[in-house]
Amino acid sequence: MDYGKIFYEVARTFMIWGLVGFTYECGKIWGKIKADEAGTSRSFIITVRPYIGCITVIALLSGSIMASYGTHEEGNDPVHGDGEVVVDFIPTQRQTNEYGLTVFLKFIIPALVGVHAGRKTKTVEEL
Numbered sequence: 001m002d003y004g005k006i007f008y009e010v011a012r013t014f015m016i017w018g019l020v021g022f023t024y025e026c027g028k029i030w031g032k033i034k035a036d037e038a039g040t041s042r043s044f045i046i047t048v049r050p051y052i053g054c055i056t057v058i059a060l061l062s063g064s065i066m067a068s069y070g071t072h073e074e075g076n077d078p079v080h081g082d083g084e085v086v087v088d089f090i091p092t093q094r095q096t097n098e099y100g101l102t103v104f105l106k107f108i109i110p111a112l113v114g115v116h117a118g119r120k121t122k123t124v125e126e127l
Helices: 003-038 044-067 093-126
Strands: 071-074 084-087
Touching (some): 003 044, 003 093, 044 093
Antiparallel strands (some): 071 084
């Protein structure tokens, strides 16, 4: 039995759960802030704006992660950051797009649920 691999998979799972939870909480805070800014306005644009902002931020995040797919950095100095980028493999355009879409979907779902929960919290508190 390979305990190192088991430990790695368990740690990876907890890290993913942590990132999903962090994304949800950020979306919730964003939704609450935007609900506070909107006040009592029920305009369609005001209502949709937090969701569009959330989608934009996650799209930019996944785009930047997608750009470095197939590479990693070695010999990174903690102070100066002078590391060497090493190419592990050269992905095709389809592989890069699929990876970016996967990252986007992993983060967008909990973020949008968080925005909705933040806006709902504001609505409940107003009552």
